[in-house]
Amino acid sequence: MTNSSVSSGPGLPIASVERETGLSKDTLRVWERRYGFPTPERDVNGERLYAPVQVRQLAQIKRLMDRGHRPGKLMTLDEAGLMALDQVRSSAWPSPDDQQLEHWLSLVKTHDTEALQRAFHREMAKRGMARFVQDIVAPLIARVGEAWSRNELGVFEEHLFSQHLEKLFRTTLANMTPKSGDPRVLLTTLSGEEHTLGLLMVEALLVVEDAYPVLLGPQTPIDEIVRAAQIKAVDAVCLSFSTAYSPALAAQGLRDLRLMLPADTQLWAGGYGVKPIRKAIDGVCLMPEFQDLFDCLARWRSEPGGNTADDLK
Amino acid sequence: MTNSSVSSGPGLPIASVERETGLSKDTLRVWERRYGFPTPERDVNGERLYAPVQVRQLAQIKRLMDRGHRPGKLMTLDEAGLMALDQVRSSAWPSPDDQQLEHWLSLVKTHDTEALQRAFHREMAKRGMARFVQDIVAPLIARVGEAWSRNELGVFEEHLFSQHLEKLFRTTLANMTPKSGDPRVLLTTLSGEEHTLGLLMVEALLVVEDAYPVLLGPQTPIDEIVRAAQIKAVDAVCLSFSTAYSPALAAQGLRDLRLMLPADTQLWAGGYGVKPIRKAIDGVCLMPEFQDLFDCLARWRSEPGGNTADDLK
DNA sequence: GATGTCATTTGTCTTGGTCAAACAATGTAC
């Protein structure tokens, strides 16, 4: 009651806004100085108190920036203008006019988790793991991510969806973890890439293909990847990149890693995040589509022994 | 090669030190001004570059602060003095028998994942879930984190360990997910807190206690937590905080959330990260130990109906 | 279409200062 923060009252302190929006305190202050937005009140001690409305607007601006818009432009827009941008259908996305996809999405939107779970199991049994991942899960994840960035669904729905998928893959994988298999593949992401689902999907595909995945989880520094590859004696390192990851950073990281890895260790990179990488990187196999994973696998198997990993393209 | 940052070179920029030590940029600068430590070099542009040795010392100091020591005292100590304090096996730890803990730690260090997996399953069967989590897993996680910050093991070992635990909990939970149960508890963390293991442990404990957990995964903004709590009609929201999370931020976040949640929804906060929070927060149940979770549960069950959530303490 | 140059935008870092909350120490009543 007597608390001075939050609710319809004065507003949130800058630290809370940083937590809620993901914008650093420095950024929040410099925007205020440069663009005159946001416009926080001050408490008795002169410290900023942000109105909840503006916090929501800031979160929306952050989302639009992740979609490629620049702050300078967004600041000139009013609430309606921002809303309008949210609605824009970017043709860059894989066309989502698939009716079934939209049906899945509606299950996510309505939190019908039981129906979702049932549908997942049914489709997996019907199509088999490989086709299930490629035809259903991957497009659906992309569609959910897109819907989220467009504010059609909230963080809550997105989290719930992710948790269900994670549970699905982990329970399925639990009953078929192999004791051996070739090739041995290390699965992880570079620092900054938090998404785990891509890794789980690849793990599932590798297991059904009788390979031996070593799941390391997300965000491993490059030198630790090298050490892990050596200790676990893997034949290949497979990284996953989501759309959020900057293509330039991804390319740089792959080049750095390639230089530090032994020449006979393959380096594969998958996920929507590698699609924008045009130029091939020497000794790195880019796999924008899941199908490419099978190609990499087949190529490795057809060329056993000391591949110098420079024989791709 | 041409990379100007990191590696044995001059030193790390302040942002990297913040990430690695968990000390804020503000704190790092104010320490330098007040205590004359640390003593970073400067690059051509006058920006701080911290020597790797000092970064390790800073991490050590942070660890000792988490154990209750005050910065002012620690700064007067030299390297040997810090080491001496570090070696003190603080009796605050609930460690059952140190010897077994060290044995487990050696399994982590040597990447003997199969032995680790076997040992986990054996101990869980032997002790039951509740004691397994409290006596084995929680101390072991703390010990691994400590060993990591002491540079006794690398990111690779730490990730592998986390993945094994995650797999263990998820497969175990998969076979006992309840259809109903009371109370219904939403499990998540605030933005900025990435650690999921705490949530999985709580989920496991809730399930064996015949409650109904709703796992949302990490990093949910507060307004989405509120929405999720309403839609999923939960009786309580349970947040988890690791030591990495600043106590001040945790307290602020809990206050923010408490104000936005309905009064009849309980708010519980667990994990090592809440230990340093001394002052009680109105309407929030702090659970620094796992045992406290059972207390919260028992209290809720003994007082059904419209608790106004102000009856704790 | 690829590549190079230049201008603008943008976020992070800098300094040095203020202040509330947390903590330790001391005094006082019971």
Place this chain on the structure above:
DNA sequence: GTACATTGTTTGACCAAGACAAATGACATC
């Protein structure tokens, strides 16, 4: 001796205004 109020010290978060490099966009050239 213990409980509690009071005072003094420590500590980190916040503030302002400026500087600058890295990223981005625009435009010319090969």
